[in-house]
Amino acid sequence: MTKLEAKNIVKHFSHESHKLTALGGINLKVEAGDFVCLVGPSGCGKSTFLRIIAGLEKPDEGQILFDGHPVTETSPERIMVFQEGALFPWLKVQDNVEFGLKMAGIPKEERAKISNRYLDMMQLTKFANSYTYQLSTGMKQRVAIARALVMDPDVLLMDEPFASLDAQTRDLLLVEMQLIWEKTKKTILFVTHNVAEATVLGTKIVVFSNRPAIIKKEFENNFPRPRVTEDESLLKLQQDILAELRPEVKKSRE
Amino acid sequence: MIIIRKNFIPHKIAFYVGIIVVWQIVSMVGIWPDNIFPSPYEVAEDLAYGAADGSLFYGIATSMWRLSIGLAIAISGGVVLGIFMARVEVINQTVGSLVLGMQSIPSIAWVPLAILWFGLSDGGIIFVTAIGAIFAVTINTYTGVKNIDPHYIEAARNMGAKGSQLIIAVLIPAAFPYMISGFKQGWAFAWRGVIGAELLFSFLGLGFLLNAGRSLNDVSQVISIMIVIMVIGLVIDTVVFKKLENKVMSRWGLQ
Numbered sequence: 001m002t003k004l005e006a007k008n009i010v011k012h013f014s015h016e017s018h019k020l021t022a023l024g025g026i027n028l029k030v031e032a033g034d035f036v037c038l039v040g041p042s043g044c045g046k047s048t049f050l051r052i053i054a055g056l057e058k059p060d061e062g063q064i065l066f067d068g069h070p071v072t073e074t075s076p077e078r079i080m081v082f083q084e085g086a087l088f089p090w091l092k093v094q095d096n097v098e099f100g101l102k103m104a105g106i107p108k109e110e111r112a113k114i115s116n117r118y119l120d121m122m123q124l125t126k127f128a129n130s131y132t133y134q135l136s137t138g139m140k141q142r143v144a145i146a147r148a149l150v151m152d153p154d155v156l157l158m159d160e161p162f163a164s165l166d167a168q169t170r171d172l173l174l175v176e177m178q179l180i181w182e183k184t185k186k187t188i189l190f191v192t193h194n195v196a197e198a199t200v201l202g203t204k205i206v207v208f209s210n211r212p213a214i215i216k217k218e219f220e221n222n223f224p225r226p227r228v229t230e231d232e233s234l235l236k237l238q239q240d241i242l243a244e245l246r247p248e249v250k251k252s253r254e
Numbered sequence: 255m256i257i258i259r260k261n262f263i264p265h266k267i268a269f270y271v272g273i274i275v276v277w278q279i280v281s282m283v284g285i286w287p288d289n290i291f292p293s294p295y296e297v298a299e300d301l302a303y304g305a306a307d308g309s310l311f312y313g314i315a316t317s318m319w320r321l322s323i324g325l326a327i328a329i330s331g332g333v334v335l336g337i338f339m340a341r342v343e344v345i346n347q348t349v350g351s352l353v354l355g356m357q358s359i360p361s362i363a364w365v366p367l368a369i370l371w372f373g374l375s376d377g378g379i380i381f382v383t384a385i386g387a388i389f390a391v392t393i394n395t396y397t398g399v400k401n402i403d404p405h406y407i408e409a410a411r412n413m414g415a416k417g418s419q420l421i422i423a424v425l426i427p428a429a430f431p432y433m434i435s436g437f438k439q440g441w442a443f444a445w446r447g448v449i450g451a452e453l454l455f456s457f458l459g460l461g462f463l464l465n466a467g468r469s470l471n472d473v474s475q476v477i478s479i480m481i482v483i484m485v486i487g488l489v490i491d492t493v494v495f496k497k498l499e500n501k502v503m504s505r506w507g508l509q
Contacts, residue, residue: 054412056408056412074408074412075412075414076414078412080408080409080412082405082408082409084405086403086405086406086408086409088406088424088428089505089506089507090427090430090505090506099415099423100413100414102423103410103413103415103416103419103423131505131507132507133504133506133507151413151414
């Protein structure tokens with residue numbers, strides 16, 4: 001079943017009085033339960049594309065179909081996990097995780113029940129009463145993921161969530177992300193500039209071209225899980241993706 | 255977070271004791287007559303009288319009551335105004351420019367208008383207090399809301415926060431570190447405003463006691479009330495606002 005469909009998404013930006021086309025007509029179909037990783041040169045508009053799917057930005061042309069209906073505004077059905085987490089520093093970890101539930105008017109006891117489950121899943125129970133400034137970057141990212149999962153979204157949109165993590169923490173979270181995906185069967189779109197990360201996580205890897213971005217190539221990835229970054233079986237796929245990516249990165253620097 | 259700082263309390267005590275000693279000596283030398291330059295003992299005596307007959311506490315209570323009402327009005331009005339200015343550009347361009355202008359009017363300059371509008375009443379003094387403080391709160395709230403990390407707002411909207419929910423659950427707490435500075439400035443303006451207004455209205459309160467001291471040629475009363483005004487200001491600044499500010503700064507990860 002097609003969960004998401006991007007139809008000819010075009011997005012311009014005005015940059016110091018000249019117009020810049022970030023997305024030059026993106027067409028993409030995402031099936032329910034897909035784990036799609038988007039890779040591309042930095043600044044090619046992958047994040048913008050994610051924001052358009054989230055309904056946080058409007059495309060200049062084209063539309064996103066979600067379960068066949070055009071996306072017009074942002075909604076908890078499509079939850080975004082931001083690169084820096086965007087956790088609220090004035091709330092304790094547990095209250096951060098429960099934020100969306102509170103907005104939805106769910107009573108306190110029920111909120112606690114739901115959030116406890118995800119705090120446990122992300123190994124955050126001990127930190128439920130901490131404030132975010134007391135957490136490491138990796139912990140913060142776990143809270144951000146828990147906060148998104150609590151909403152039980154149809155689609156999880158992740159914008160380079162592991163970019164600022166150290167290698168060990170990232171490896172841990174790569175394993176956890178696979179478990180979460182297998183457990184919850186969520187449809188996930190995951191933006192990264194790290195090809196190894198994409199091949200570990202994705203069932204499908206989509207390569208964006210340089211600006212104005214179009215989808216250059218899609219790769220299927222059915223290697224057995226759990227996968228780790230050093231898996232030799234992933235090497236060939238990583239090389240194929242890099243072969244597509246390299247000329248785009250080069251162009252983006254010209 | 256614990257900041258280890260050298261403890262200067264002995265120096266402070268020595269400094270203030272020194273002032274009092276010098277003051278006592280100067281007054282004992284007798285360069286100026288007692289009714290112009292009273293000794294610290296006489297000032298202390300005056301404070302004790304004021305405390306004994308209750309007039310001092312009544313004066314403090316009256317001033318603080320007016321201050322609280324005025325500041326409460328200024329804070330609630332200033333926060334609402336500041337948020338609207340930050341979120342609606344047309345309000346910023348219109349009302350915002352007026353706010354900047356109004357902020358430059360010293361609160362004392364509102365006194366004649368307050369007397370004409372409210373008469374010699376509590377209402378007039380509260381008006382002067384509130385209007386002296388409101389624009390500082392407004393401008394700081396505006397700056398605070400403008401400086402919110404846009405990701406906070408996007409994340410909140412994405413999780414279903416709308417309208418007043420968004421304001422209460424995100425905009426106000428996210429802008430709070432700036433708003434605290436606004437409250438602190440607002441309080442300082444309000445405190446000056448309430449004393450100044452009471453002086454001119456001459457209608458109860460610490461400002462009134464100051465003025466009463468002047469008309470009775472009672473210099474020690476004037477000085478004793480000034481000391482009370484200073485001590486209250488210092489206590490509220492350090493106990494209430496410094497503590498609140500430190501807590502907010504560390505929680506928001508700004509320290």
